[in-house]
Amino acid sequence: MTLPGGTTTTTTTMESEPSSPRDAKNSSDDSSAVEFHHVNALVSRWMLDFSFTSVCRHFKDDKLNDFDLALKKLEANCEGCMTQKWQIAAFLGRVMHGSQIPDEVEGEGYVMPLMVATSLWRTLRDTVADVEEYNAISTLLHVQSVAVCLKEGRKDLASTALKWLKDTQNIPKNLAIKLSTLVVKGDSNHPYMRNFQYKHLLEKVQLYLDHFLAENPSDFLLKAAMKVAQSSHSPDSSSQQDQSSSQTTEESIPAFKRHKKRLFHFKKEELWLPQSNQKPQKNSTRLSAKAATGPLPKKVRKKWTPFLDEVLMKAVRKHGEGNWKLMLLDHNFNGRTGVMLKDRWRILKRETVA
Structure with a gap:
């Protein structure tokens, strides 16, 4: 093979290894010829x-x-x-x-x-x-x-x-x-x-x-490095390596332990036997929210305290009966709504009349 610089080298393979001490001596003399x-x-x-x-x-x-x-x-x-x-x-x-x-x-x-x-x-x-x-x-x-x-x-x-x-x-x-x-x-x-x-x-x-x-x-x-890199990453080389590795593993297993290969592959499958000509019915019933999630927790009613009753009466005197939204702007009433204020006011009116 001719290389850059005009130098000519000879390529050798693994098959040309010296088979005797005399051949080894001759090969060493040839290698020493190139300084x-x-x-x-x-x-x-x-x-x-x-x-x-x-x-x-x-x-x-x-x-x-x-x-x-x-x-x-x-x-x-x-x-x-x-x-x-x-x-x-x-x-x-x-x-x-x-x-x-x-x-x-x-x-x-x-x-x-x-x-x-x-x-x-x-x-x-x-x-x-x-x-x-x-x-x-x-x-x-x-x-x-x-x-x-x-x-x-x-x-x-x-x-x-x-x-x-x-x-x-x-x-x-x-x-x-x-x-x-x-x-x-x-x-x-x-x-x-x-x-x-x-x-x-x-x-x-x-x-x-x-x-x-x-x-x-x-x-x-x-270019030489690119050829080596391409050959090492090519799919052919990898497949050859896989084949060689599989062959070596098979050869290493004794003959009496190897699995016999079947010429035809049979797969057992269960036959489907219809029980009747009717199509299976689908259950279209849906679970209710209570059945799916379980019983809902009971709501805990908030009791009206005398202090909140007094605040409600002062708010009615200030804004007038019916203006529940304006009353909620002045006081939160522990998270109650305008409807709750209206119901409580009716109760207070009854108690006052009685």
């Missing part, structure tokens, strides 16, 4: 490619936390070596954090992430086949280095970034004049800025990554 540092270098290259592919994928998905974690892993795999893929990853990191400006920074001496990305982009000129694509990303980096500062209201940082672009980068004169005018006005919502927005920069960089990965495939380890 370990060559294998280690190849595996390290695969791990570097996998980390780089993860960085590119998280950049496209705009997942900042996952991107930072993958970038740290790539930095650990690089071990200080300045490879081309590490420079691209460092460029992606500056672009990813390009729209963030800390509040406590000062204008003098502060280098923004997009300014560093502009410098790194010049070193990656050989990785871009299309000149127009390279110039488009360069222009977006120049404009956004200034626009990000104006958007945060930092004219001091915008003027510092523009001065740095003029001194160190090959910024076109017409672009420098236009940006100088916008910095003086402090206008971040100018129509000219809308043509060079930050999202346009991300889209162009993502397109550049697609072209680079197509010409420099780095997903060997990723």
Whole structure:
């Protein structure tokens, strides 16, 4: 099997195990023919490619936390070596954090992430086949280095970034004049800025990554892991595992203890024999509420006290007979209603006449 890097390896199976000490000695001699540092270098290259592919994928998905974690892993795999893929990853990191400006920074001496990305982009000129694509990303980096500062209201940082672009980068004169005018006005919502927005920069960089990965495939380890993951989760593999496990269990049971399989399955069912031709009658009687819930508790009558009788007589003298609702507004009468007040007043009138 041919692997990335031009290395050819031979695959062996479990059937080719040495059957004698002489075969074991010959196999050990063959394995020692490939030195370990060559294998280690190849595996390290695969791990570097996998980390780089993860960085590119998280950049496209705009997942900042996952991107930072993958970038740290790539930095650990690089071990200080300045490879081309590490420079691209460092460029992606500056672009990813390009729209963030800390509040406590000062204008003098502060280098923004997009300014560093502009410098790194010049070193990656050989990785871009299309000149127009390279110039488009360069222009977006120049404009956004200034626009990000104006958007945060930092004219001091915008003027510092523009001065740095003029001194160190090959910024076109017409672009420098236009940006100088916008910095003086402090206008971040100018129509000219809308043509060079930050999202346009991300889209162009993502397109550049697609072209680079197509010409420099780095997903060997990723594809191998995906094949293993798909085969382990496929229903065929699980069914094969179930069949193999069932076969092993059957083989482990002695022959005289195994259950004999029947060719035909018979199920005993009881026949239904009608007792008569009449249809069964349904009992449509319903239980009453008292039968369903049991006997209801008896109501306890509230006795009228002499105090309540006196309050009722005073209320009748105040509001007049018949105005029971007005009387209830003055006194609750221990939860009694207007009808109860009326009945009690009749009793009091009888007692008074008697």
